Amino acid sequence: MAQVAVPETLEVAPARPTTRKGSGTGDTIFAFLCRASAALVLVLLGAIIVELFLGGLPAFRAFGAAFISSTDWDPVQEIYGAGVPIYGTILTAILALLLAVPVAFGIAFFLTELAPEWMRGPVGTAIELLAAVPSIIFGMWGFFVIVPVMASTIQPAIIDTVGELPLIGSLFQGPPFGTGLFTAALILAIMVLPFIAATMRDVFLQVPGVYKESAYGLGSTRWEVMRKVVLPYTRVSVVGGIMLGLGRALGETMAVTFVIGNANRITPSLFGPGNTIASIVALEFGESGAGSLKLSALLALGFLLFVISFAVLALSRWLLRSRLKG
Amino acid sequence: MLVITRRLALTGLVAAAATPAALPALAQTAQITGAGASFPNPVYQRWGEGAKAAGIQLNYQSVGSGAGVNQIRNRTVDFGATDAPLTQQQLTEANLLQFPTVMGAVVPIVNIPGVETDQLRLTGEVLAEIYAGRITRWNDPRIVEMNSGVTLPNLAIAPVYRADASGTSFVFTSYLSAVSESWKNGAGAGTSVRWATGAGARGNEGVAGTVRNTRGGIGYVENAYATQNRLATVQLRNKAGQYVKPTMETFQAAATNANWNAPGMAASIIDQQGANSWPIVSPTFILLPTNPTDGAKTRAVMRFFDWAFTNGGNVARELEYVPLPQNVQAAVRSAWAGIRIDGQPAWPAR
Numbered sequence: 001m002a003q004v005a006v007p008e009t010l011e012v013a014p015a016r017p018t019t020r021k022g023s024g025t026g027d028t029i030f031a032f033l034c035r036a037s038a039a040l041v042l043v044l045l046g047a048i049i050v051e052l053f054l055g056g057l058p059a060f061r062a063f064g065a066a067f068i069s070s071t072d073w074d075p076v077q078e079i080y081g082a083g084v085p086i087y088g089t090i091l092t093a094i095l096a097l098l099l100a101v102p103v104a105f106g107i108a109f110f111l112t113e114l115a116p117e118w119m120r121g122p123v124g125t126a127i128e129l130l131a132a133v134p135s136i137i138f139g140m141w142g143f144f145v146i147v148p149v150m151a152s153t154i155q156p157a158i159i160d161t162v163g164e165l166p167l168i169g170s171l172f173q174g175p176p177f178g179t180g181l182f183t184a185a186l187i188l189a190i191m192v193l194p195f196i197a198a199t200m201r202d203v204f205l206q207v208p209g210v211y212k213e214s215a216y217g218l219g220s221t222r223w224e225v226m227r228k229v230v231l232p233y234t235r236v237s238v239v240g241g242i243m244l245g246l247g248r249a250l251g252e253t254m255a256v257t258f259v260i261g262n263a264n265r266i267t268p269s270l271f272g273p274g275n276t277i278a279s280i281v282a283l284e285f286g287e288s289g290a291g292s293l294k295l296s297a298l299l300a301l302g303f304l305l306f307v308i309s310f311a312v313l314a315l316s317r318w319l320l321r322s323r324l325k326g
Numbered sequence: 327m328l329v330i331t332r333r334l335a336l337t338g339l340v341a342a343a344a345t346p347a348a349l350p351a352l353a354q355t356a357q358i359t360g361a362g363a364s365f366p367n368p369v370y371q372r373w374g375e376g377a378k379a380a381g382i383q384l385n386y387q388s389v390g391s392g393a394g395v396n397q398i399r400n401r402t403v404d405f406g407a408t409d410a411p412l413t414q415q416q417l418t419e420a421n422l423l424q425f426p427t428v429m430g431a432v433v434p435i436v437n438i439p440g441v442e443t444d445q446l447r448l449t450g451e452v453l454a455e456i457y458a459g460r461i462t463r464w465n466d467p468r469i470v471e472m473n474s475g476v477t478l479p480n481l482a483i484a485p486v487y488r489a490d491a492s493g494t495s496f497v498f499t500s501y502l503s504a505v506s507e508s509w510k511n512g513a514g515a516g517t518s519v520r521w522a523t524g525a526g527a528r529g530n531e532g533v534a535g536t537v538r539n540t541r542g543g544i545g546y547v548e549n550a551y552a553t554q555n556r557l558a559t560v561q562l563r564n565k566a567g568q569y570v571k572p573t574m575e576t577f578q579a580a581a582t583n584a585n586w587n588a589p590g591m592a593a594s595i596i597d598q599q600g601a602n603s604w605p606i607v608s609p610t611f612i613l614l615p616t617n618p619t620d621g622a623k624t625r626a627v628m629r630f631f632d633w634a635f636t637n638g639g640n641v642a643r644e645l646e647y648v649p650l651p652q653n654v655q656a657a658v659r660s661a662w663a664g665i666r667i668d669g670q671p672a673w674p675a676r
Contacts, residue, residue, distance in 0.1 A: 072520075073520060074513075074519070074520040075491070075516050075517070075518045075519060075520075076513065076514035076515065076516040076519050076520070077514070077520075143532070143535065144535070147535075147536075147539060148539045151539040151540050151541075152539065152541075156541070174482075175482045175483070175484035175540065175542060175543075176484075176540065176541065177484055177486070177525040177536060177539075177540050177543075178536070178539050178540065179525055179527070179536065180525065257489070257528060258528060258532075261489075261525035261526060261527075262489030262525065262526030262527070262528070263521060263524070263525055263526055264520065264521075265521075265522075273524070273525035273526060283489050283490040283491065283518075283526075283528070284490070284491050284518060286389055286390030286392060286393050286490065286491060287390045287391060287392030287393070287490075287491030287492070287517045287518065288392055288491070289392050289395060289396055290396045290399070290400070
């Protein structure tokens with residue numbers, strides 16, 4: 001009975017040391033594969049940038065550096081400028097962050113400090129599920145649910161009251177289409193919220209208990225602990241989470257296309273229609289002929305979006321670096 | 327059931343009309359692919375279902391006119407579809423034959439409290455001024471003047487247009503360019519133009535939805551979308567100076583008055599003569615290679631549209647499109663005969 005073969009072979013099984021000693025071939029292949037995977041990303045990214053730049057070259061040639069600042073977009077006259085979509089892209093992304101970050105912080109604070117234990121799991125999962133909803137669903141929900149509410153109640157109310165005020169009034173004027181820069185920013189905020197909230201919650205949880213306990217021991221309130229212990233400790237990761245959200249907000253296409261109002265002009269009003277780089281490419285691509293200047297302008301816009309995203313990420317990296325040193 | 331039996335009866339008619347030589351071709355299913363305009367997509371899909379009985383399997387991708395033209399230029403599909411016709415020079419360069427298939431009307435829709443459907447009267451000039459941002463309120467004297475008896479509120483006009491580049495926009499802006507000199511010199515006509523005011527919405531559904539939501543809204547859609555969504559349409563003044571309502575009769579009247587002898591059969595039905603003509607009617611076009619690499623496919627495309635001309639009129643009317651007049655269908659068929667495949671005229675298909 002004691003001579004059952006199975007346990008014995010199991011005992012013999014740990015032959016790992018011999019393979020480790022025996023040959024480095026497996027390791028070499030594995031290391032090569034890893035390196036190749038990493039390089040693949042770089043090559044792909046580079047190829048996309050080069051492809052977009054080459055595709056956009058005719059537009060850059062035709063309009064020069066003015067392409068970036070010009071706010072003209074006239075497909076009939078074949079005059080194209082990137083000013084309006086760049087403005088819309090940056091404005092909606094920043095507005096979205098302004099709306100999303102406080103809420104995300106509230107959620108993360110609640111989940112890590114205030115919520116009872118049984119609530120943390122379900123609410124946390126719900127936040128993460130929000131990130132799994134496809135953007136087209138957000139777009140349709142925005143168009144069929146949010147836009148009518150904006151058009152019928154919220155916007156008319158604000159336009160008729162705040163819109164009449166002297167200085168800030170110009171931010172809230174115009175017909176209540178329901179769509180527009182503000183609605184787009186609102187939908188974007190909901191879309192980037194889970195990324196920021198989930199990151200914040202995870203990093204808040206990583207703050208060592210003793211730090212918080214010692215602060216509580218000194219008589220700090222929950223808010224003081226959050227502000228003076230947790231936030232400084234997690235600052236780098238919190239900014240990282242916000243940048244993740246910003247990245248998504250800059251490149252979001254379908255949801256924005258549905259609700260932004262799609263106009264190639266800059267209006268002072270937040271309720272006014274606009275465009276983002278991603279939305280104008282999505283809208284105009286289908287009807288641009290191969291080899292046309294319009295197609296080239298759209299590819300040039302894609303290239304600019306790449307540059308903007310890169311600049312934003314580089315800037316955040318740089319901000320984090322300098323803070324780390326200080 | 328009724329529909330099915332009607333279809334069966336039609337198929338029987340086709341089979342009876344077919345010459346014995348054409349019968350073997352009917353026996354096996356011919357697969358054809360097309361891509362392009364989204365405006366005729368509903369009717370092409372329904373025709374595709376019907377033509378199965380005649381042995382033709384249609385795969386039509388509604389990807390937009392521009393993409394349709396590109397794809398047939400690259401010969402990645404058997405036919406392309408476009409709302410904006412190509413010029414004769416473009417057709418010759420790309421070795422393409424162009425012919426119309428069906429017509430559709432674009433109608434303005436409005437959302438003004440207290441104004442019923444077909445109550446408001448507008449002219450093309452006023453429409454152009456609204457979309458240029460020079461008429462901004464519904465109680466503007468120029469609108470009030472032509473609408474005695476209609477109470478117009480002091481409400482901002484909220485123009486809505488197609489955000490995506492679209493054949494519907496091309497038709498609508500062509501109309502505005504035809505009736506307004508300042509529009510022609512300003513934004514002009516195109517699948518997407520520089521809109522001076524208003525907000526864009528995606529697709530016909532988007533425009534219809536936005537106008538329904540927006541107080542003071544005005545937009546333009548394919549006629550079918552206006553009726554399906556029960557939106558308030560308007561009367562337009564046509565070239566003869568008459569105010570006409572958007573109905574099948576006024577669309578048909580415009581179509582019969584058109585001159586189809588234009589190059590590439592690109593008849594302009596915009597702002598047609600005739601006391602009863604709706605001013606914004608437009609045909610949509612198919613592009614076929616004149617030097618096909620696969621002659622059988624090109625013949626099958628012709629057989630498909632021949633079937634559609636013969637049997638698809640009712641379906642088109644049901645979907646609120648206007649079928650081509652008989653003489654135009656005949657002209658299309660004789661244009662097909664101009665294509666030669668292996669030295670033989672491509673039509674009648676054998």
